[in-house]
Amino acid sequence: MECFRIDESGYTGFDLLNQEQPFQGASAIAITDDEAASLIREHFPKLQAPELKYRALSRRKANHPRLLALMRDVLTHHKCATHLCNKRFLLLLKFLDYAVEPFYYERNLDFYKNGQNYSLASILYYVAPQLLGEQAMASLERAFQHAIKVKTPAALANLVASVRQTRWQALPEAMGPLAHFAAPECLAAIATPGVTTDIALEIVIALITRMEAMTDGAYRVEHDQSKNLLTYHHLLQQQIDHLHHAEFRQSKIASIRFPLKLTAVTQVDSKSSPAVQLADIMIGAVVEVAKRLSNRINDGLDPQAVLSLYAADQLIHMLPSLDIEGQMAFRQGSQASALIDYYAKHFSG
Structure with missing residues (x-):
């Protein structure tokens, strides 16, 4: 069964005004641990650290070409989706x-x-x-x-x-x-109990939408054991357990249908999962690019070099835009109100 590996970045729970982490997102990659380990050895043959971590690698400019080449291979040869939010x-x-x-x-x-x-x-x-x-x-x-x-x-x-x-x-x-x-x-x-500013659900729904579109049959998800991802784990399991039949159009290119093709979600130690480590690389690079483009930092990978690697359906986002006509055309016919009511009825708490 196909397995997507997921990692997140920027999670601060209810606090969406956190100055240090203004962006939040997650990446999902359909890749095996053996394939991921082979890619890591190919692009970082001298790596001594026990775990591939984007933040550690991006600090050294000498690593930038290797990181870009690694990301290019992942995006070219594997199903991959990254979702980014401005908090x-x-x-x-x-x-x-x-x-x-x-x-x-x-x-x-x-x-x-x-x-x-x-x-x-x-x-x-x-x-x-x-x-x-x-x-x-x-x-x-x-x-x-x-x-x-x-x-x-x-x-x-x-x-x-x-x-x-x-x-x-x-x-x-x-x-x-x-x-x-x-x-x-x-x-x-x-004041309704369960209503929160935590946006993990929005990110989970976005990733599920893309994973469902990228697969023809049943699939599963693995993610790191971090405290932050416990929230994602619970939300993913809720979606899996929901067996009602329903479908909602979200935009010109996105919809969600229940029951999902997603059948299982499990936690793994990222140190023993090269595939989860690659998901960390993907979301880490996109969050860093967002910070550079918004003038919050001035180091890291070149934003245009990173963005040029992505196909249109591999990078999804919830970012503000003053292209009002374009925004409304993109979401024309959206069933957002019905979807919100559905989630309030079936997934509250």
Whole structure:
């Protein structure tokens, strides 16, 4: 049975405003340990470390050509998908999910139609600091993250106050439900047990979507035993155990169908799994590229050299974009609202 090996990078749980790790993602590679070990020996024949680690290798410029050659071989000869998220953008999407959308739902308006929530989140990401006030917007984001974590009346009241301290009239579509109405349906959604800003589920769904598309039959997943991946393990197992029949269109190129072809998920020690180590290389390089392109760091692999290795369907992302027409065309006909309702019904908690 085909096996995808998975590793992640940038996981900080509920904290999507972590300055040190602004990006989160994961890679999945269909490769055997023997094939992975052979690739590692070919590209790093003098490696002395017990485990291949991207961070350790990328620090030395002499390793950069070898890393690029290794990645090229993986992407050319093996099924592979990498998913990258901008964590602040995901926090703003969650703000729209819980602090805005319930207001429209109560009025029979489809807030998610053609992915317009992604467009509005992109506007919030790029424009809101200037439009609503930079410090006020930063305070709002912290207040929302805190409120959704602790769910106390005081935290919810502080969130409403934070929204009202912005120049919210400049963007009433997003800010009005809390600023003008303190919408009880929105506050109730934020206070719902199990609702969180953790984005591991979004990454799991994205990887599953690609793995399901890349396989014709049953497959399994192996991942490292790290504490961070315990969350991914639980979420993957939930998807495997779900035997209902359902299908949802997510975008022009993505859909998810239950039951999955994924049949098992197991944990392994990455030190004894060259395949998992290659997954670490793939996600480590993409996260580093994102940091370089956003001017957070100035060392590491050349971003264009890395991105040129990927085919369009090998690198998926949730990043803000002001190409509003392109965003909406990409998600035209999306069943996002139905999918969110389905997950709330079947996978909550």
